[in-house]
Amino acid sequence: MQPQAPLPYAHVILKLLRGAIYSDDSHWDRLQSYLTPIKEYFGKIGLQVRHYETEGFAYLEQPDPDPEDQTEPLPRLTARHPLGFKITVLCVLLREQLRQFDASDATGRLVLSIEKIRDLLQPYLQEGNNEERFRREVDGLVKQAMELGFLKRLSGQDENYEVRPILKAKVDADTLELLIELLKQKLAAYANRPAD
CATH class of the missing domain: 1.10.10 (Arc Repressor Mutant, subunit A)
Structure with missing residues (x-):
């Protein structure tokens, strides 16, 4: 069985999982081109793409669970630590x-x-x-x-x-x-x- 070809925006997804992407990044244009499917991809796993086109950056955010929601909350992708x-x-x-x-x-x-x-x-x-x-x-x-x-x-x-x-x-x-x-x-x- 042939391995499945990666998505055309796979580089962007992996970059966002590692941190913010800025307009001086080589993947910025690809993020702009595929913004909708990238948002949909992350939405399926409970993450949101925060995209600030005029400021020139984008990053992932995991919203807090809705207290009214009875489903099991998703585990946090990254731990939150209060700053000193x-x-x-x-x-x-x-x-x-x-x-x-x-x-x-x-x-x-x-x-x-x-x-x-x-x-x-x-x-x-x-x-x-x-x-x-x-x-x-x-x-x-x-x-x-x-x-x-x-x-x-x-x-x-x-x-x-x-x-x-x-x-x-x-x-x-x-x-x-x-x-x-x-x-x-x-x-x-x-x-x-x-x-x-």
Whole structure:
């Protein structure tokens, strides 16, 4: 028996299972051409394709089960892990940078240097005056953000990072405002704590 030929959009399906696809990916055009059958394919297994054509990215999402539905819920494709405070702070700061970049009518992509990222994080990571420890901590947070798909190190530029637009989908404007307010409250509480 001859093996069945793969679907013409099999590459796209496999790429989406591994993470987001961006407009600079070689499979982006194929995703646009076969978007409907790709959505139908994933719909059959309980996944949704989140497609942001104007922003230039797409990714898979598994909706939460409907509490009214009596059928057995599908197992999660990926485990959900809450983010720690410091990586959440970095994500909020990066999302705010994206908002400002979009409001400025700038074109292209938002690129931040590691120094700019350190400057953004400085008020939130004040744990003594150990500069080397601070740098290592920021490097660790940047690495986490890269693993989450929110930052991408530019090829040949170890000190520069593209802020990926998927962050807009993961942290919408309303959530951003709420998180910024919570960060302000935490900072105020930290600043007003009694000295040791």
